[in-house]
Amino acid sequence: MTSNKELMGAGTGLLVLSVLAREASYGYQIIRRINDEAAGLFVWQEGTVYPLLHKLEKDGFVRTQWQQADTGRRRKYYYITAKGREALSEGHRQWHAFHHMVTRFVEATNGQSF
Amino acid sequence: MTSNKELMGAGTGLLVLSVLAREASYGYQIIRRINDEAAGLFVWQEGTVYPLLHKLEKDGFVRTQWQQADTGRRRKYYYITAKGREALSEGHRQWHAFHHMVTRFVEATNGQSF
């Protein structure tokens, strides 16, 4: 039985994992990508994302590797693991189920103003 | 600028407000309705919903009234306010925007396994 907490928090991990499923990346870039894509809907702070990345690593959903960029700066790259892809798939499934429920509820309320 | 926290937490308030937009109800019944509708996807605890209801009241999204049921038991009925309906409408809008973003992200990852 999935807890509500996991489900709600799933949205954040889901976004990060989906970014990494496309291409390995590092914290600073992940933050920019997601905030760009959010286009003002929300803004993730560094203090939100770095702890989340550490948690994803602890859970085995990503692995990390320090790399030296052309610029000379050190970057901590995050790679999604097989387990991470499973979690992404499952999370996506649950997300849809939850969204479907929310939509059904809210749209049942009335036919006005939406 | 909406914070991420508000957006994620919005899902819970959204469900409760949408229940109340259809029909005034009381805590115990709200919990059962939502858990029934969730059909195992998640289970809300009383400890989650009652504080949420108090918060919705404090924010002016609902007002309350004690009533005596036919059974003789006291029930605290929650009525959605105009402000609550506005919040529901706005929350619904944001929820869609967020869901759209999540979907776009996740489905961009690959064409497999979903």
Place this chain on the structure above:
DNA sequence: CTATTATGCCAAGAAGTTCCAGGCATGTCA
């Protein structure tokens, strides 16, 4: 008649998440 279950409200404390506000270091550009 009594014990259990269902109804109905709530709170206290723990655990987890996110934000805010920083710190620290290097590279780039004016």
Place this chain on the structure above:
DNA sequence: TGACATGCCTGGAACTTCTTGGCATAATAG
């Protein structure tokens, strides 16, 4: 040189949710 962007991180505050419990009445089972 000084400011800004990049790049990592932490500590503490604030908030949410869960767990576990209490309290009281009504319905039902034995």
